[in-house]
Amino acid sequence: MSENINITLKLFAQYRDGRFKVEKRVYKSGTTPQNIIDELGITKDKLPLGVLMVNSKHEKEEYILQEGDTLALFPKIGGG
Secondary structure (H helix, E strand, O other): OOOEEEEEEEEOHHHHOOOOOEEEEEEEOOOOHHHHHHHHOOOOOOOOEEEEEEOOEEOOOOOOOOOOOEEEEEEOOOOO
């Protein structure tokens, strides 16, 4: 039987458009940030991922999320 975990998601800048700022969600154990990025429809061609942080630390898309983790997603921001 698969265990559920509680995750807090924080979205920044354009990722909030039509979505949310902060939301608590329940996912199956073994969920990765990439699973959530895909679920949210964040695609590399439209809004490339800039920074991914779990509990204020840089992590990779393959990181296995744990109970109580906070996942923060920041898009790449161009400027000049």
